Amino acid sequence: MSLRLSTVILPVRRWSEGGREQWHHAEALGFHTAYTYDHLSWRTFRDGPWFGAVPTLTAAAAATETLRLGTLVTSPNFRHPVTLAKDLISLDDVSGGRITLGIGAGGNGFDASTLLMGGEEPWTPRERADRFGEFVPLLDRLLTEDSVTHDGTFYSANEARNIPGCVQRPRLPFAVAGNGPRGMKLAARYGQAWVTTGDPKIFETGTPAESREAIRGQIEKLGKACAELGRDVAGLDKILLTGFTPDRNQPLDSLDAFVDFAGRHAELGITEIVIHAPIPDSDFATDQAVFEKIATEALAQLR
Numbered sequence: 001m002s003l004r005l006s007t008v009i010l011p012v013r014r015w016s017e018g019g020r021e022q023w024h025h026a027e028a029l030g031f032h033t034a035y036t037y038d039h040l041s042w043r044t045f046r047d048g049p050w051f052g053a054v055p056t057l058t059a060a061a062a063a064t065e066t067l068r069l070g071t072l073v074t075s076p077n078f079r080h081p082v083t084l085a086k087d088l089i090s091l092d093d094v095s096g097g098r099i100t101l102g103i104g105a106g107g108n109g110f111d112a113s114t115l116l117m118g119g120e121e122p123w124t125p126r127e128r129a130d131r132f133g134e135f136v137p138l139l140d141r142l143l144t145e146d147s148v149t150h151d152g153t154f155y156s157a158n159e160a161r162n163i164p165g166c167v168q169r170p171r172l173p174f175a176v177a178g179n180g181p182r183g184m185k186l187a188a189r190y191g192q193a194w195v196t197t198g199d200p201k202i203f204e205t206g207t208p209a210e211s212r213e214a215i216r217g218q219i220e221k222l223g224k225a226c227a228e229l230g231r232d233v234a235g236l237d238k239i240l241l242t243g244f245t246p247d248r249n250q251p252l253d254s255l256d257a258f259v260d261f262a263g264r265h266a267e268l269g270i271t272e273i274v275i276h277a278p279i280p281d282s283d284f285a286t287d288q289a290v291f292e293k294i295a296t297e298a299l300a301q302l303r
Contacts, residue, residue: 061095075106085142097167104177193237
């Protein structure tokens with residue numbers, strides 16, 4: 001697989017005040033996919049504007065023609081498989097089959113507890129993994145079968161109908177985020193892609209070399225999970241969402257820095273690298289001109 005370059009557009013701008021233009025510009029720059037986060041809000045953006053992922057992607061689908069679109073990532077923290085499936089089928093239809101679902105177990109950020117009842121404890125990592133383990137197979141069924149009935153531990157569906165199904169067949173692709181054994185098994189069984197942000201344990205104190213070695217180890221474990229199912233890991237895209245490795249956003253300091261970063265990760269087996277669209281006065285306050293130079297010139301240099 002050749003390396004692809006994609007971007008993340010955080011939903012922080014009103015559609016009429018630069019929001020639409022960002023998605024249109026991402027298409028013009030030649031990105032493979034433009035993703036957005038599926039959160040109720042996120043970290044340092046908590047007290048500022050933040051719009052919903054599904055309406056944003058619907059508008060983006062209408063504003064673009066060829067650009068793939070997706071979430072990076074959706075989680076059970078605030079989604080139910082039945083209603084999510086209906087939204088995804090609609091999105092896939094509006095976009096003409098250009099939607100990828102990035103999906104993960106979710107974290108423990110402040111918005112993870114927004115829907116909890118009074119006195120209800122936040123989910124533990126194990127419970128998030130348990131829910132995710134039921135969420136993904138059920139969503140797979142909902143997107144491929146006309147009618148689904150399911151009575152599970154966490155989710156239920158009573159003759160949930162999803163006709164006519166996805167434009168993409170048998171369903172839109174899943175990009176599964178997960179570095180633990182259970183997440184990787186889900187990626188191996190249900191994913192068309194696997195997503196990593198690197199190893200969070202070394203984000204603060206590790207080195208870029210240690211990060212690459214950790215990602216190499218993750219890909220080896222993914223390969224074992226695929227082999228157990230009789231699947232060739234080479235057929236699974238491997239997506240790196242940047243900004244969360246020890247070098248932070250340094251790869252976006254210049255075209256040369258990015259080409260070096262991307263080349264080293266392509267050697268590990270990464271097939272898609274995702275960079276954040278610049279947001280002034282934030283963790284993603286990279287130079288717009290450099291961002292555009294990377295978008296238009298980096299892949300040619302890597303080839």
